Amino acid sequence: MRFGNGVQTKEQAQEWIHARIESYEKHGFGAYIIVEQSTNEVIGYCGLFYVPDVNGKHEVAIGYRLARSRWGSGYASEATQAVKDYAFNHLNLSRLIATIDPENSASIRVAEKLGMTHESNVMFEGYTHPDYVFALNKQ
Ligand SMILES: CC(C)(COP(=O)(O)OP(=O)(O)OC[C@H]1O[C@@H](n2cnc3c(N)ncnc32)[C@H](O)[C@@H]1OP(=O)(O)O)[C@@H](O)C(=O)NCCC(=O)NCCS
Numbered sequence: 001m002r003f004g005n006g007v008q009t010k011e012q013a014q015e016w017i018h019a020r021i022e023s024y025e026k027h028g029f030g031a032y033i034i035v036e037q038s039t040n041e042v043i044g045y046c047g048l049f050y051v052p053d054v055n056g057k058h059e060v061a062i063g064y065r066l067a068r069s070r071w072g073s074g075y076a077s078e079a080t081q082a083v084k085d086y087a088f089n090h091l092n093l094s095r096l097i098a099t100i101d102p103e104n105s106a107s108i109r110v111a112e113k114l115g116m117t118h119e120s121n122v123m124f125e126g127y128t129h130p131d132y133v134f135a136l137n138k139q
Pocket residue numbers: 001003064065066067070071072073074075076077078099100101104105106107109110113
């Protein structure tokens with residue numbers, strides 16, 4: 001809530017889910033649900049997002065979000081590693097980015113653990129301050 005778009009209505013949430021489903025059709029990738037093996041509960045998502053304009057370039061971003069009750073258990077690190085491997089080795093993407101609020105220390109740490117580095121900043125429309133652009137190029 002703090003670093004995202006705030007509380008969403010049911011319609012906005014449905015629109016978001018619809019856009020994620022469309023992403024599979026348009027780009028061949030999207031967001032993946034994270035299921036906790038011990039409880040079989042859906043605890044968040046991690047996946048790939050096509051971003052049409054990051055400082056004039058189109059990019060594929062890795063995004064992640066977990067239920068608060070599951071923070072700090074290593075799930076984001078595990079999920080981002082799996083999505084990165086899938087993106088580079090199965091989808092044959094050559095680069096991933098993550099756009100992160102400079103104050104979102106947890107997310108920055110997740111990106112760093114994935115091997116990403118702070119490459120530039122981006123000012124998205126409607127935002128009050130720039131986000132960091134973390135990036136990782138396939139070796
Ligand atoms: C960001 C988020 C996905 C991290 O998930 P998580 O499963 O708790 O992350 P992990 O347990 O894998 O921890 C990853 C690293 O971040 C560190 N970390 C976790 N919370 C932290 C915090 N608040 N401040 C600093 N570091 C933090 C962990 O210690 C770990 O580093 P380490 O292995 O060196 O100790 C989770 O906090 C979240 O869902 N936040 C809200 C949504 C969001 O901000 N998404 C990202 C938008 S860009």
